[in-house]
Amino acid sequence: MKKIIWLFILIVFAFGCNETDFLNETPVSYINSMNFYNTSDEFEQAINSAYTSLQPLHGGRGVGANESGWAFGELRSDNTTFQYNESNRAAMAFEQLDEFTMDSGNGIIASAWDNSYIGISKCNTVLSYIENTEVENKERYIAEAKFLRAYYYFHLVRHFGDVPLITDVIKGYNQAFELNKRVSATLIYELIITDLEEAKGNLPASYDAPDAGRATAGAAKTLLAKVLMWNGRYSDAAKELKEVYTSGQYSLLDDYSSLFDINNENNEEIVFSVQYITGPHNLYHTLMYRFLPHDSGTEYLPLGQIEQTGFNIPTADLIDSFEEGDDRLSTIDFSWVTDKDPVYQNSIVPFTKKYMDNGHTIRTQTGNNVKIFRYPHVLLMLAECYLREGGGDPLPLVNAVRLRAKLQPLSSVSLDDIIHERRVEFHCELDRWDVLVRTGKAVEVMTAHGNQQRERKFVGENSYKKIKLLFPIPDKALDLDPTMEQNPEYK
Template identity: 30%
Template sequence: MKRHYISIGVLLLGLVIGCNEKNLDQLNPNAVTTDSYFQTDLQIKSAINGVYAALQSTNLVAREWFFTNDMRSDDVSAGGGQLETPRNQLLTGVHDTGNSVVGSVWTGAYRVIHRANVVIDKAAAAKTLTAAVSTQAVGEAKFLRAWSYFELVSMWGGVPLYKNYVTSVAGALPRSSEADVYAFIIADLKAAQDALPATYDAANQGRATKGAAQMLLARVYLQQGDYTNAKTELQKIISSGNYALVDEYNDNFIEETEFNKESIWEVNFLPSGGSFNWNGDADGASAGEETVRTQEYSGIGWRNIIPSNSLLAEFERPSKGDAKLDPRYAKSFYTTGDKFNKDQNTLTDDLQNGFSSTVDGKTQKVSWRKFTLMYKAGVSTTGGINQRIMRYAETLLAMAECENELGNLASAVTYLNMTRARSSVAMPAYPTANYPVSTKDQVFAAIVHERRVELSGEEIRNRDILRWRKLGKLKTEPIAYFQKGKHELLPIPQQEIDNNPNIGLKGQNPGY
């Protein structure tokens, strides 16, 4: 879908014509309304494209979603004093109910849910849709709705659960329990698996697939500590034969190798060289063209976020007694002295705005390489690199976690070693000097390590910490500011407290 961008459907609401009360009380019989629209295959396809557009918006994947997940993990640090206050608040744990980044993600998720509910409800009521078109559109809508609810429930706990298209403010709901939200997500993803195809043609890449629904469902079960059901979903992906690790690790983060064999689901943007749409609601023909990720994180961009010292120290290296420096280090980060862009210029301290890092006792500037355009561009710019949301390496590492928790240690180690055996990585197999794998605790330590170095900066570490903390598996708390009874969850945004009388102050999360 990179070269054949999902067009955004725009629903035109009818205007009331006239100037007297009688006319004002009447609808224009020729107007397009939500009741008269969604009657054809083209209209329902346009509507589902509008759901993807909300996902691509600055409120979600194009900007605030990756910030929220990364800044609540221990993978990142502030790149310098230029980091905006709302983001720095999240990074240091002093965020409150008015934090604009938190509010944006909440709004963006519910925008996706609202648009998905329109598709689901209207497709059910339409009489003239082709069955196959209706089935697939509803399957995609249920997947996207489930993704949004999973983002919400994992970061906020129980949230209002809108199962149908809401037409007025009077339809505002109170918070549902976490259990009810998770049950709804699971039902949606089971239905999506039955409705979605395993693959698409080149013109439709980026749409939700059966494998994406299986992987998201596995994430949901993992987050609840249900390792048996998670393993079942992961095994479906592994047994399908549709996915494999690519030889070159970097191919998962650059523009030219999108939709490769390792990609299970990615959010696509137009090719780099266009423009970024700051409209958080993804309205208008230009919504979702590019992402600001490369500009925000790049060493020659704004460099608002850099890898944390603890993440840099996590990678294996000879000074720690390991066999060699993990190649994923240089493939994930740029360091002063590295070559970059098509001209192979040398990266200097002066080109990298902001703070330095400490690596192996040495002070140096280190910047993100993943999802940045520095490999081919030497300027600060927005870009079109697709955001890989799920890839097969995560499937294998999640299976390792399931097998370990279910007592199958040898199988867990086998899955762990698959990511290390990738030809461009070629790290020694476990057990290693620093990672023995004779006991369940030792295997778990290797899983934590392998997930962090393999998936760093991919908006997964935050949810890993949330899961392991909630399930009592963390030996030490990784977040320095963490305050028990408060920081497990984000605050319900003040806008929701103010506008939803069924939540109000009594519905706020503890500590806020």
């Protein structure tokens, strides 16, 4: 079996039919839980449901979806932009995010906030009810829930800063409002690190095919290392990454483009990915449509293009950053020539081929997995830790990634070399913005990018005027609690 089929339909009653978060009118814990959470199978269904919140974060379903993974990670950066669609202005939320003109009413940030807390509430429910039970796989279920809770909180804290900290099942309206208070990001990071430290020892190295996509020990250690690097703890991060590096569990594929073949998913390079599948389970996404030029019609999509597309388009600056002969450039297509807001060389709208599912048979239903961590993440993160703190040689780690891309090895390596390598290795995935912010380069890089983008006639005069490192707290959270403070950049 290609990937996990999350048993969403079977367990939705146990988590709230609306997939609402802890602030909404019907707390999850009001569902009759006495008849559930008693067997290993029921807890497995509950954990499966906790995974499903990853999907709307990274690849939404249907027209108007507000997925934040690629939008926060790539569109916000200098890697990708959008093709202006004069005839359809319904997706302005993405344009505003790209140009740093978004405000607290932006639907993408509201979706990111909601879906993260939905996932957190599901994890908290599992952890609460499993504590006093004795079921098969109990330790693994706890570890999966803690991995996922850490992932959702990391998505929140690095994008919003201080956020509410919820670790229990909400049992009433008063408790919900009492807990709807922003706490220090330091406390959020403490929970994330504790959860991952506890999870990594109780997760398996791998799973059989039917369970491919679940969190592994390697995924927990890689996520923990990323969190530690965000907190400047590079030596501690190196220890986690070295364990993944020496585990023998992962390796580089020979052919870069084969990584993105939908028939080659969950291969030996994948450390963790969000699983999707077409069909009646509502577990697909529309990313192939989203990332193709809006005016491409049936050229690449026999079933026809949809509205609100032409996003995550590679910028000229990204394209020009590839060295001559870099095999990774082959995953960007340059065949669409148009007079409708070309992005490259005055006539081309390039697009990424990393999310192509050419065999899908139902319009808008594509099933490519979204890759969160690949083995090159481990190599390049470990290289950076060695470069900053010592303990190992970063050069062979960087050169392993370069050699797979058919490039000559470097004779020495700098931080800028590693940042560049990450840019071209993970382009159009969801990596660039995080790297720019963590390394302190976001303002400089994005100011220069803004100057270039202003040459495009559709970029507004207020675009890129202030490069903001955090996103605004959504209006809905502020409306529910007027005492909650907005991030200073948005007041």
